[in-house]
Amino acid sequence: MVESTSRLAWAAVTTGTLAIVLGVSGPPSLPAAPPPDFGPAAASPDTAAARLPAGTGPRAGAGHQDPPPRRVLVPGVGLDARVTPVGVSGQGDLAVPEDPAVAGWYRFGPEPGSARGSAVLVGHVDGDTGALGEFAALFDVRRGDRVEVRRAGAGPAVYRVVSRVTVPKEDLPVSVFRRTGAPVLTLITCAPPFAPGQGGYLANLVVTAEPAGT
Numbered sequence: 001m002v003e004s005t006s007r008l009a010w011a012a013v014t015t016g017t018l019a020i021v022l023g024v025s026g027p028p029s030l031p032a033a034p035p036p037d038f039g040p041a042a043a044s045p046d047t048a049a050a051r052l053p054a055g056t057g058p059r060a061g062a063g064h065q066d067p068p069p070r071r072v073l074v075p076g077v078g079l080d081a082r083v084t085p086v087g088v089s090g091q092g093d094l095a096v097p098e099d100p101a102v103a104g105w106y107r108f109g110p111e112p113g114s115a116r117g118s119a120v121l122v123g124h125v126d127g128d129t130g131a132l133g134e135f136a137a138l139f140d141v142r143r144g145d146r147v148e149v150r151r152a153g154a155g156p157a158v159y160r161v162v163s164r165v166t167v168p169k170e171d172l173p174v175s176v177f178r179r180t181g182a183p184v185l186t187l188i189t190c191a192p193p194f195a196p197g198q199g200g201y202l203a204n205l206v207v208t209a210e211p212a213g214t
Contacts, residue, residue: 034191034205035139039163066111067154072103072121072187074161076145079137081123083149100124100133103187109177112149113157117179118186121149125189125201135189138164138207147185147209159185159209166191166203176206185209 069083086095086104097104103123110117123135147159167173176186186208190201 032192032194034166034203035164037163037165038143039161039165039208041165066114067151068107069105069112069119069121069149069157070152071150072112073148073150074137074141074145075148076142077137077140079134081134083121086122094122096122096124098124100127100131100135103135106177109179110183111151112159112185113151113154114183116181116183118176118181118184119149120177120186120188122188125191125205133189135187138187138189138205139191141207145209146212147187149185157185158212160212161207161209163206163208165206167206169202169204172204172206183211 068085071081072083073080081101081103083103083105084097085107086097087107089095094106095104100123103121105111106120106122110119112119112121124133125136126132141161141164143161143163145161147161149157149159151157172188176188186206188207189205191203191205193202194200195202
């Protein structure tokens with residue numbers, strides 16, 4: 001996954017979770033260490049969870065009552081990314097848009113603005129050239145920052161950042177992808193350390209935001 005200092009679905013299905021694969025082939029643009037965590041710690045991972053097979057779950061829009069997201073903005077840190085629906089790869093991994101300027105909404109989970117569950121947006125932190133992606137801005141968010149998700153045919157869904165934590169990729173909690181419980185928006189990108197021999201970044205930066213109203 002590509003991420004930076006300034007600037008992964010419906011995984012919580014009964015038996016499985018998705019692996020989040022965000023690879024980077026270029027040099028790292030991030031510092032050697034991720035930014036400090038704040039807010040509630042991430043829940044413990046479900047070590048018994050299995051990878052979700054590709055093709056599992058509803059089609060985009062099936063069973064959903066809320067309008068799909070089209071753009072995500074965090075004005076305080078300059079994040080402004082187009083959003084496109086993503087699903088699951090043939091290997092059972094969460095698909096991520098190749099363009100680091102574009103965010104992916106996990107379409108088998110809740111939409112931003114849903115009354116329950118965790119709506120997940122994912123994006124690369126940087127690109128093959130090492131240039132920063134839009135989600136690199138998540139390294140600079142602060143508690144209380146406004147997150148606005150613009151939607152098709154509806155007003156924006158507005159959130160406030162409550163936490164930012166870094167977790168090893170293999171320990172990304174199943175709760176990140178829950179479809180029930182209190183509504184939140186979860187934004188995910190990659191984080192240091194960077195190990196080319198092990199596939200790139202070894203951690204994920206997870207930002208959680210709660211509904212704030214307009």
